[in-house]
Amino acid sequence: MSVIGSNVLAGASGAGGGGYQGNLALGHYSGAYVSVYEFSTSTGFGSLYSNPSTLPAGTGNWVAFSPDGNAIAVVHSNSPHITAYPWSSSGFGSKYSNPSTLPGSNVLAIAFSPDNNDIVTGTSGSPYITAYPWSSGFGSKYSNPSTLPPELVRDVSFSPDGNDLLVGHQGSPYVTAYPWSSGFGTKYADPSSSLSDTAMGAEFSPDGKVVAVGRFVSPWIAAYQWDSGFGSKYSDPSSVITAGGTNSVAFSPAD
Numbered sequence: 001m002s003v004i005g006s007n008v009l010a011g012a013s014g015a016g017g018g019g020y021q022g023n024l025a026l027g028h029y030s031g032a033y034v035s036v037y038e039f040s041t042s043t044g045f046g047s048l049y050s051n052p053s054t055l056p057a058g059t060g061n062w063v064a065f066s067p068d069g070n071a072i073a074v075v076h077s078n079s080p081h082i083t084a085y086p087w088s089s090s091g092f093g094s095k096y097s098n099p100s101t102l103p104g105s106n107v108l109a110i111a112f113s114p115d116n117n118d119i120v121t122g123t124s125g126s127p128y129i130t131a132y133p134w135s136s137g138f139g140s141k142y143s144n145p146s147t148l149p150p151e152l153v154r155d156v157s158f159s160p161d162g163n164d165l166l167v168g169h170q171g172s173p174y175v176t177a178y179p180w181s182s183g184f185g186t187k188y189a190d191p192s193s194s195l196s197d198t199a200m201g202a203e204f205s206p207d208g209k210v211v212a213v214g215r216f217v218s219p220w221i222a223a224y225q226w227d228s229g230f231g232s233k234y235s236d237p238s239s240v241i242t243a244g245g246t247n248s249v250a251f252s253p254a255d
Helices: none
Strands: 006-012 019-025 034-040 044-048 060-065 071-076 082-088 107-112 118-123 129-133 151-157 164-171 175-179 199-202 210-215 220-224 230-233
Touching: 019 060, 019 071, 071 107, 107 151, 118 151, 118 164, 129 175, 164 210, 175 210
Parallel strands: 060 107, 151 199
Antiparallel strands: 006 019, 019 034, 034 044, 060 071, 071 082, 107 118, 118 129, 151 164, 164 175, 164 199, 199 210, 210 220, 220 230
């Protein structure tokens, strides 16, 4: 995922001519708080779409397209903390109605489930994570997990098959995971080799067999085997970056 506050995420609008052709969305600190460009591998940046008629209410902390490319959601600093729009080749549609139960505080992370049926947000205040059914708009909020993340959530991500949800956060154990099936299951056991610092990014590998976590202290990243729960921690990298604080992590597609 991208750095909070200056996010750049690609939309799922199809490919053509042997490369990507779709859209590139940015969540930002001021102005319209969210912007989208046409983008293709052959020509680069295209036209900037018109701003939505109803803007997000504050800093666009994170932005995400739905997997089918028919919606775009922005999470932001001020109430209602999450704003979603239909998306088409014409750009932003009229804003969807706010969820009936809003996230209670600044939302810092968002993810759609791979099957397009759910949306999860990470927040700065308790319960720190909020989830909704999604079907061309927000459904009624899912019950909170029985074991909450302990502090502010920095990243949320689904496994590729949609069966698990990974949460990076402040406060020990710094990374938390749940089974997912139209709502939170019972929290998985914490990693046996625990982190000692805030998880700023948390992502599954494309095959769903590894989770990587961005860290706020050296060596700045950790990775674990994953098989319906945390497995052994991989050895730290032998070459450690000199600049500190990892804000996000991402896997490339498999070679």
